[in-house]
Amino acid sequence: MARGRRRRLWGRKWPIGTGLVIGTVVGVVAGMVLPAAAASDPPVVTVGGRQMENLDRGVVAVRSGNGNLVTWRLLGTDPSGTAFNVYRGDSKITSTPVTGSTNYLDAGAAAGASYTVRAVRNGAEQAPSVPSLSFAGGYLDVPISQPGSQYAANDASVGDLDGDGQYEIVLKWDPANAKDNAQPGVTDRVFVDAYELTGQQLWRIDLGRNIRAGAHYTQFQVFDFDGDGRAEIAMKTADATVDGAGKVIGNSSADHRNADGYVLAGPEYLTVFDGRTGAARATVAYEPPRGTVSAWGDAYGNRVDRFLAGTAYLDGVRPSLVTVRGYYTRTVVVAWDLRGTSLTRRWTFDSNSDTGYAGQGNHQLSVADVDGDRSDEILFGSMAIDDNGRGLWNNRNGHGDALHVGDLIPSRAGLEVFKVDEDSTKPGSWMADARTGQVLWSTASGGDNGRGVSEDIWSGSPGAESWSAKDTTLRDTTGKSIGREPSSANFLAWWDADPTRELLDGTHIDKYGTSGDTRLLTASGVQTANGTKSTPSLSGDLLGDWREEVVWPTTDNRALRIYSTPIQTTRSFVTLMHDPMYRVGVAWQNTAYNQPPHTSYALGG
Secondary structure: OOHHHHHHHHHOOOOOOOOOOEEOOOOEEOOEEOOOOOOOOOOOEEEOOEEEOOOOOOOEEEEEOOEEEEEOOOOOOOOOOOEEEEEEOOEEOOOOOEOOOOEEEEOOOOOOOOEEEEEEEOOEEEEEOOOOEEEOOOEEEEEOOOOOOOEEEEEEEEEOOOOOOOOEEEEEEEEOOOOOOOOOOOOOOOEEEEEOOOOOEEEEEEOOOOOOOOOOOOOOEEEOOOOOOOOEEEEEEEOOEEOOOOOEEOOOOOOOEOOOOOEOOOOEEEEEEEOOOOOEEEEEEOOOOOOOHHHHOOOOOOHHHOEEEEEEOOOOOOOEEEEEEOOOOOOEEEEEEEEOOEEEEEEEEEOOOOOOOOOOOEOOOEEEOOOOOOOOEEEEOOEEEOOOOOEEEEOOOOOEOOEEEEOOOOOOOOOEEEEEOOOOOOOOEEEEEOOOOOEEEEOOOOOOOOOEEEEOOOOOOOOOEEEEOOOOOEEOOOOOEEEOOOOOOOEEEOOOOOOOOEEEEOOEEEEOOOOOOEEEEEOOOEOOEOHHHOEOOEEEOOOOOOOOEEEEEEOOOOEEEEEOOOOOOOOOOOOHHHOHHHHHHHHHOOOOOOOOOOOOOOOOO
């Protein structure tokens, strides 16, 4: 099978009318077998051969004009030809089943009306969905519990923690005195909570005095790592961490902070927590250990404590946890497998052993199957690590703040990577083949190029457009200037009716236009996270149809406000959360310098 063809198998658009090969918990792909579930475990499905979440319809009703826009998920497990009936209360309001889209505008309906949808297969109506969530004011507020007045809601993620087919939210709280690694000073503790969408708090983890607060320290992953149908939470822990069940990890009285607030002594752990209770399920020594602090690039504790994390299907079937320490100089990437209560190392990549890989890392990473072998690679700055833990390529373009991986140039086979650089001796930005690292085009150096984006935001040119903070123009898939640079170079969201993506920046969403951007949403009563990065707590296809929701904390830190699009569309795509590359992208979105997830295929064709 050709490389481009194989990649399309993993990441196709799957519109209504397309059949998928679906398995249950027991499935076989390329000789790999998923274990049978215990009788008490919720069902797990496979999509494209990979273990995925068994999601419900995620029905939402968003106020739109004088009516309600009802949207729902088309699942990767839906057979070809699935259509839908829509009910308001007990009354069917669709005269014929909905085909070709997964939304319906109920004009003139009262705000707050309740809806269900029922799949129709071969003319037979199936069981009703869970009732809709009401976005009567255009948004849904999820109440949250502030640990103290000095705390602000920060990064969030989602996972099906209890196996009921609905997402719960995992939220990190940062104190006002959180520090960048380069800044001395003692910080208050970091807390991680879990919430139902009703606001019911499931648990709280207190990371304790020996985990410093800041964007580069706590990188948490939420995913079903053991295949039991319920997501776990994984993150770095230390002495005096208290799990969600009240149990202390390590020594409860230990205080390893030095006079500058850095934690450069004492044991370091990696812990996987149960998603239902927050209880620690498995704790191991964090790999790699600090060793000699100065060996990471400085003696005061900046570079040694630069952490990242991600999730990857390294065997092509089941997800593995990926942790990273260091990227300015030495880089160590470790892959872990959770099986039952055992957390074991799959492999370790160390730039001390792989010549030329030091100093090539980024402030974030991406995960994708770039070589078409059905298993994921880790794309980390100017290098890629193969699914077996060995270096795949390294184009020596050095460290940077942002990279994007996707089918950015649909006319060529495979995936591409777009990246910005900090080094004044390197290109300011570049586009490369994600399989080989071969640079396809680049821009002149502009010094520290701190932000950059690549995505199809304009229908006037095929494929992705690319731009960056130090560049002054929008570029097409060949690197040619095609006009006005967008007003922001930050986040992205699919929001309106067409498959070109919109600009998400601060607390608003804009549509790119050649003469100016058009405001589509200005969120009310909310704030951004992560300082100058101005990112939401989370953005992704969390509910409803394939368009993306955006989650911001309210300004009083008493709720997470979820916005969903009120715009009707005639297009349909399988929920993006059943595209494995996009799903792991949502999982790593909160890592360090947050970046938006990308699909494994070009949504526009």
